Amino acid sequence: MTDGFEKKRIQDLKSMKLLNSLPEKEYDDITSLAAFICNTPISLIALVTDTRQFFKSRQGVDVSETPIEQSFCAYAIKVPQKPFIVEDARKDMRFKDNPLVTGQPNISFYAGIPLISSEGNALGTLCVIDNKPRKLEQKQLEALKSLANQVVHLFELRKKRMEIEQSEKRFKGLVQSGSDLIAILDFEANYQYVSPTSVNVLGITPEEFMGKNAFEFIHPDDKEAAYASLLRLENKKQLTLKPFRFKHGDGSWRWIEAIITNLMEDSAIGGLVANSRDITERILSEETLKKSEAYYRGLYNSQTNYVLRTDMEGNYTYANKKFIEEFGWLYPDGKILGKNSMPSIMDYHHQRVEEKVGQCIAEHGKVFKVELDKPTSDGKIITTLWDFVCIVDPEGIPSEIQCIGLDITARIKAEKAVKESEQRYSDLFHLSPQPMWVYDIDTLKFMDVNEAAIKHYRYSYEEFLNMTIREIRPKSEIPKLEAAILQLKQKEKSYSSGEYLHKKKNGQEIIVEIRGNILFYKGKKAEVVLATDITERYNHIKAIEAQNEKLRKIAWTQSHVVRAPLARMMGLIDLLKEDSPSVDQKEREQLLEHVFQSATEFDEIVRNIVNTTQQNSENYTLGN
Amino acid sequence: MDEKEPVYDIVFMVDDDPIVNCVHQKIVRNIGIANEIRSFTDPRKALAELRSELCHAKKSMLVLLDINMPEMSGFEFLEFMELEDFNLNVDVIVVTSSICENDRLLAELHPRFVRDFVTKPLKAEDLKKIIAYP
Helix, strand or coil: CCCHHHHHHHHHHHHHCCCCCCCCHHHHHHHHHHHHHHCCCEEEEEEECCCEEEEEEEECCCCCEEEHHHCCHHHHCCCCCCCEEECCHHHCCCCCCCHHHHCCCCCCEEEEEEEECCCCCEEEEEEEEECCCCCCCHHHHHHHHHHHHHHHHHHHHHHHHHHHHHHHHHHHHHHHCCCEEEEEECCCCEEEEECCCHHHHHCCCHHHHCCCEHHHCECHHHHHHHHHHHHHHHHCCEEEEEEEEEECCCCCEEEEEEEEEEECCCCCCCEEEEEEEECHHHHHHHHHHHHHHHHHHHHHHCCCEEEEEECCCCEEEEECHHHHHHHHHHCCCCCCCCCECHHHCCHHHHHHHHHHHHHHHHCCCCCEEEEEEEECCCCCEEEEEEEEEEEECCCCCEEEEEEEEEECHHHHHHHHHHHHHHHHHHHHHHCCCCCEEEEECCCCEEEEECHHHHHHHCCCHHHHHCCEHHHHCCHHHHHHHHHHHHHHHHCCCCEEEEEEEEECCCCCEEEEEEEEEEEEECCEEEEEEEEEECHHHHHHHHHHHHHHHHHHHHHHHHHHHHHHHHHHHHHHHHHHHCCCCCCCHHHHHHHHHHHHHHHHHHHHHHHHHHHHHHHHHHHHHHHC | CCCCCCCEEEEEEECCCHHHHHHHHHHHHHHCCEEEEEEECCHHHHHHHHHHHHHHCCCCEEEEECCCCCCCCHHHHHHHHHHCCCCCCEEEEEEECCCCHHHHHHHCCCCCCEEEEEECCCCHHHHHHHCCCC
16 A cells, blocks of 8 residues: 555645544534435545544544554545445445444444545545445435535645745744845836845835835945846846845845846736845955956966066965976986975075065065066076065964066167167267257256357356256347247147357357257257357357348449439430420430439449449458 | 320329429320320429329329429328328229339339339330230
């Protein structure tokens, strides 16, 4: 009787939770009706387990159960499809020795209808019993069957009610305790309901959530993603939101993971059900893990960096591939761990290493930079740049020095080349016979001046470096200088040129021709200037220009004074030539007289000019 | 086109040399472009008379102006016209013995009045061309 089917049957029976339950009116009504219809003194609803039969309802019997061995019903349920009828138990070999037959209640007649659950299991029977033999009419049997159906129906009802109760209980349990927070929101994410767990999870009471919108609590950086997910819910039943930050009642941000179920269609809920959980711890530890993993992976796999650690005596505890590749030759037995690191550093840098390590220990956790020369296998020396950091054990005691290094030989070489070219440039600058200087374009301060400039302007080198280029000019020249500088800056020209008035230390003003080139000098934008004193040349030009002016005047005089009588004569002759009647004899004589006067005047002028020119040229010769 | 209407009401001759004025007068009279001709050896007097003419009548006037004059140069004369904002119905022809290009450029600084710059001697043909007299 303990085969698979029987096991299932027992389970089904137990799930009803009918065994040992108190009498209930619905069941008693049925048994009393059954006894009445069949006209028997006893009627029972018996439930058969593997050890006993329990009477859920009983008419005419005092005991609530009997052992399985005495059970008629156990027989009845063996063929669940049919009613089980014993007309006279005293003559039936199966029951004639049954204590229920031989003693109280002296069963003689028995009719039982199996009670078949919705799962198909015969859980027991509805039966009628008499103490004298008899038969049931067909009508009575039919009535008994339909009453048995009623019982089964009651059983099913009970099962459903229990299921509901159970799920309610489960829901209540979920909602009221535990780390999950359940909230019901409308489509605009306004809170409709928040479970009491909100106090535990978020430090906010359900009442405080009412009338508020979920987005008021979500971190600004996470709002967009959350909103986008929410929009997707319109055509989806359920989704899990990417972890987002939610403002805890104490003001801190907590990472929340939420599962949103769209129950808009469900009239009982009519909203979005959000099942949220605080996963801050998880997120934080994940992040830390990710960061440190990425950092270390980057470091150890690096092909350009040396990574090594040493103990406090300077013996290697770790060295990466790159370091071993390049400096492993220093340790011919191939074992680098445990060896001292000093041989990999040029002797003259040993003291530097010791100093740095001292600093590291004094301020552990802080990174110190140090440049070290190291020998290579081919007998050369390379320059390396290192980050030293002291690592402490859990007790805070320095345990290791971590060193991350880089070969910077190429960089140093390039720097040297730059220095050399700077030196060449510097020589060119300092040895120039013309005054030269470098000034900072932003502050206009002199940054360097050459010997020629010092000689010419009479300021000492120190004086120059405390001055700006404004101070070697008379005040009147400042606006011109400022305009030139502004243009240099705005147009981003790389050179400049022009003529300016400068002032020496003794106050003497000189005219200089300036040629300048923009360059970067000691990290600043500067202009190197070559100044040529053109005062003398300028004076020569001035003299020539004065001479020219004199000549121009002579030309003008000639043009006006010399040509005046000539032009007059030409005009008069024109009139005389014209054979016009308007000119009579008398006028003709007058015109001729004018011509003569003009000729005389012209003669006089020419004599004057010759005299003046002779005097001037004499003056010029004497003056020189 | 025998009876030609004079183009100007008054023509002013301004030259410190009376002979030049005399020659110019003859030329202007011969081509008959003016109702009245006035000659001045002092440009200041010419300027005063020109000023008074402009006060009461809208007459069209031409000035034949020399440059190199002792009392006032032709350029100063033009500057006064400019400063006092003379009417635009005064035309000026600069007539000078100068052959300096610079003098021509100076004359061109007064385009409101100066119609042309002529190097002496002035010829009837030139004058006709300048005032576009047929």
